[in-house]
Amino acid sequence: MWYGDVDLGEHLRTMTVTGTSPDGAIRATVTGDNRLELHFQPWTYRGYDDHHLARELTMLGTTTWVAWTRQREEITRLALGQSRDEAEQGRRRDDPRHHRFLDAVRAIECEGASRDCSVRLRLTGATRWQVEIADGTVRNTPERTFVGQVVSAFDAVIQSGRGR
Template sequence: MGELADRLERLTVRETSPDGQIAATRDRNQVTLRFHEGAYRSYTESALAGQLGDLARSVRAGCQRGYYEVIGDVTGQPVSAGEVERELDGRERRFYEAQRALRVETSSVNGWITVETEGLDQWRVRIRDGALRALSEEQFISEGVAALGRLLTAYHDRDRELRDEFFDLKLPEGSKLPDENGLPGGTEPAAGSEEGGRDGRFWY
């Protein structure tokens, strides 16, 4: 594995919710959640859903930021997401715009939590009424992270189809696209309650 791929593989992102009560860590394609002591039982379903949606956006932004920082460190040429976007034209720009417009929605296995994204930049979380009474903190985290894993899997499937549509890659069903650094795309569910994903240049 080259230096760039190795650095990206080891990239860790840590973010907290706007109220400071929930911490998320994205490490080696796994996402974990942790509530500060006593915080879980202090929320209503709607308030917690809002905090988690904002936290998802922060993790996404942190991943992009870290990605381009690593690119700049390794190549010696600082670059930002905005600069990359401005350089796109023609088919690449149309693909990027279609990618950002991808809408995906999935729910946890037991239906307590629903997660929706548009292009991995916009996030919305819905929590079914009664979930916080019915689920322990550990059960809720397991449901939430599993819902995220299912969403990322569905997103990457749609993204694969979109790339095939724009670039005529003729990919076999279930194949995973490499990104421009040779890193495999797709998601890698981890054992237990931790799941995560990667999306090439614009990975989660």
């Protein structure tokens, strides 16, 4: 019905989702196997202070992660041969076990920090990201190093979530 002979797992692993920060200066790409790439528009990184950058990354993380989740759901829907209406009906089940499951998912919190602890990330309810950046990080950290710290914190969050 959809992608020929390629299997569901392959489509999930190879999917990519890209989001842009509200100010348009930061782009994040997340792959199906949870790899993050983060890019700043030229000459924008040093224009941030720690608080403003944390706010932009929080909003970018949340919108990109929601898009990633929706893309996974869409790939799965197509693999199952479901129409959009059928998939929506499946999500609206009036089953107490399903509601308990969703409540449990919403309560999950995964946290991670960069190797130097300058960047801390928290994922709540499998959709809401929160980014904290230590005071002085932007002023004292080159852009390339900072991007590496964000990626390492993201990797730590993903590892934290795998055990749940």
